[in-house]
Amino acid sequence: MISKDKYRKILTVLAEFYPTAQTELVYHNGFELLVAVVLSAQTTDKQVNKVTPELFKHFATPEQLGQANLLEVESLINSIGLYRNKSKNIIKLAQIIHEQYHDELPTEKEDLLKLPGVGEKTASVVMGDYYHVPALAVDTHVARLAKRWDVVGDNASVEEVQKKLMELTPKKDWIVTHHRLILFGRYFCTARSPKCLNCELLTLCKYGKNRLKIK
Numbered sequence: 001m002i003s004k005d006k007y008r009k010i011l012t013v014l015a016e017f018y019p020t021a022q023t024e025l026v027y028h029n030g031f032e033l034l035v036a037v038v039l040s041a042q043t044t045d046k047q048v049n050k051v052t053p054e055l056f057k058h059f060a061t062p063e064q065l066g067q068a069n070l071l072e073v074e075s076l077i078n079s080i081g082l083y084r085n086k087s088k089n090i091i092k093l094a095q096i097i098h099e100q101y102h103d104e105l106p107t108e109k110e111d112l113l114k115l116p117g118v119g120e121k122t123a124s125v126v127m128g129d130y131y132h133v134p135a136l137a138v139d140t141h142v143a144r145l146a147k148r149w150d151v152v153g154d155n156a157s158v159e160e161v162q163k164k165l166m167e168l169t170p171k172k173d174w175i176v177t178h179h180r181l182i183l184f185g186r187y188f189c190t191a192r193s194p195k196c197l198n199c200e201l202l203t204l205c206k207y208g209k210n211r212l213k214i215k
């Protein structure tokens with residue numbers, strides 16, 4: 001496994017690459033952020049950003065989205081993956097937010113987790129980005145990088161990845177580190193073609209060294 005020192009060096013390099021990393025999802029309030037994150041599961045942020053302006057133009061508040069016609073919502077977001085299920089979930093979560101929380105986002109993570117379509121990753125992102133509560137959400141990019149850097153073993157679960165990253169990362173940096181890892185994984189250390197030959201992390205990266213057969 002990677003040492004804490006080496007991992008912290010990786011974080012330093014990433015901080016230089018992405019000093020002000022933040023989500024690429026476009027939103028104007030907490031409700032829009034929550035819906036956008038729910039929609040982003042197994043879909044790119046770019047795809048989500050293409051559908052949300054029209055969605056929020058039609059249904060600007062939890063009350064309006066909660067009363068929306070399912071087929072209409074489906075027609076507005078049908079270019080993204082799993083749109084049928086996501087349509088049901090965002091209507092239902094909008095109803096709950098309107099009825100139980102008076103159109104405000106729940107402030108507790110455990111309450112966010114009870115909403116339809118909201119799992120650990122979504123709740124952590126909302127807690128971090130909206131409430132600024134330290135959270136280090138793990139998505140496919142974050143998990144891949146943690147495995148490539150030997151922070152965790154190849155078979156580690158999402159929960160194990162999250163636990164280990166939170167252990168090694170200063171708590172004050174959890175939120176920005178999540179975004180830095182996503183940007184690095186999305187644009188540089190991609191699943192299919194990581195740019196190892198040009199990577200400043202190569203000497204710290206077990207996967208890259210193995211791939212390029214460097215000792």
Ligand code: SF4
Pocket residue numbers: 148188189190194195196197199200201202205206207208209
């Ligand atoms: S060396 Fe390759 S695998 Fe390792 S972090 Fe860089 S791009 Fe990713």
